[in-house]
Amino acid sequence: MKITIVAGARPNFMKIAPIIHAIQKEDKLSFRLIHTGQHYDKKMSGDFFEQLNIPEPNTNLEAGGGSQAEQTAAIMVKFEKELLDNSTDLVLVVGDVTSTMACAITAKKLNLKVAHVEAGIRSGDWTMPEEINRLLTDSITDYFFTTSSVANENLLNTGVSENRIFFVGNTMIDTLLKFKDKFEKPKVWNELNLKEQNYIVMTLHRPGNVDEESKLKDLMKEIILHSKDLPIVFPVHPRTAKMLEHLGISDERLHMVEPLSYFEFNFLVQHAKAVITDSGGITEETSVMGIPCMTLRDNTERPETITMGTNELLGSDPRAIKSAMERLFNNQWKKGQDIPKWDGKTSERIVEVLNSLAN
Numbered sequence: 001m002k003i004t005i006v007a008g009a010r011p012n013f014m015k016i017a018p019i020i021h022a023i024q025k026e027d028k029l030s031f032r033l034i035h036t037g038q039h040y041d042k043k044m045s046g047d048f049f050e051q052l053n054i055p056e057p058n059t060n061l062e063a064g065g066g067s068q069a070e071q072t073a074a075i076m077v078k079f080e081k082e083l084l085d086n087s088t089d090l091v092l093v094v095g096d097v098t099s100t101m102a103c104a105i106t107a108k109k110l111n112l113k114v115a116h117v118e119a120g121i122r123s124g125d126w127t128m129p130e131e132i133n134r135l136l137t138d139s140i141t142d143y144f145f146t147t148s149s150v151a152n153e154n155l156l157n158t159g160v161s162e163n164r165i166f167f168v169g170n171t172m173i174d175t176l177l178k179f180k181d182k183f184e185k186p187k188v189w190n191e192l193n194l195k196e197q198n199y200i201v202m203t204l205h206r207p208g209n210v211d212e213e214s215k216l217k218d219l220m221k222e223i224i225l226h227s228k229d230l231p232i233v234f235p236v237h238p239r240t241a242k243m244l245e246h247l248g249i250s251d252e253r254l255h256m257v258e259p260l261s262y263f264e265f266n267f268l269v270q271h272a273k274a275v276i277t278d279s280g281g282i283t284e285e286t287s288v289m290g291i292p293c294m295t296l297r298d299n300t301e302r303p304e305t306i307t308m309g310t311n312e313l314l315g316s317d318p319r320a321i322k323s324a325m326e327r328l329f330n331n332q333w334k335k336g337q338d339i340p341k342w343d344g345k346t347s348e349r350i351v352e353v354l355n356s357l358a359n
Helices: 010-023 042-051 068-085 098-109 129-140 149-156 171-182 187-191 213-226 238-247 262-270 280-289 320-329 346-358
Strands: 002-007 030-035 090-094 113-117 143-146 165-167 200-203 232-235 254-257 274-277 293-295 311-313
Touching: 002 010, 002 068, 002 098, 010 030, 010 042, 010 090, 010 171, 010 346, 042 262, 068 098, 090 098, 098 113, 098 129, 113 129, 143 149, 143 346, 149 165, 165 346, 171 262, 171 280, 171 346, 187 262, 213 238, 213 320, 262 280, 274 280, 280 293, 280 311
Parallel strands: 002 030, 002 090, 090 113, 113 143, 143 165, 200 232, 200 274, 232 254, 274 293, 293 311
Antiparallel strands: none
């Protein structure tokens, strides 16, 4: 069976890497890797291919940039040509970025089968572009690979038949566990004289947090005020850095650094006192690594990181940060537990299913 694998943005690369490695061991399966170019700078793509041992893409659609609509249209036009020029039996998409939705739609319009890795997750928040991408992708998917029993229920509740749902686990955790011995101390470790369990890692990227000036100012004020004397390491997007500079937000403990590679960033997370984020994927990684995680959002599509992991949903009110920090520093943070099938073997289970479909 010939499989076309789609990757477009940073989170996709961690998810496709173990699937590719598992397919490479199989005789009945072959793949063609398509990079849509949705994220196209080196830190967002190039480093990942090298570090995670992903082969160079067969094609880069170079569809990055522009508005949501412009990007979606560019991906669909170029991916359609790719599929017409290169026959395939199955298009495999991962996650919930624009590329996921755009390529799934394009494939179905050509009457091709679609498999969605990380299907069924839902935040219930239709203001998130990712939620729209999930809903549209799952509405036309043929085979659903899920990360949790909650995702299974979400799909069953929309009428998806049970025989098309495969509870396999989390491929991003496959990557985390496989490469954790290769995590790499970034330059900022020595430059900032960081000590294990004695600093906080922060990431913010959602428009609701970083585009509203008053909200961002209040968040940063509360985080700085209640993090005691710990350094705060903030790998920051240039746009957010400009906003912080414009707002005059600075502190000797706040260290805004360039985006880090996968190995460098996870080294920092692995040794941190805690992580403050609005990212979904990071909540999964912190849960597996046992690192306290505070999520600055009103909802999450990954509830298992809260019910079984180390993540807590603080909401969008900056005043919630104080009590969370108090619990952290009083050693009252929950320890978390093993999450079913987040064991490093998810990709093997996916390939088992793909092999059965090839028969």
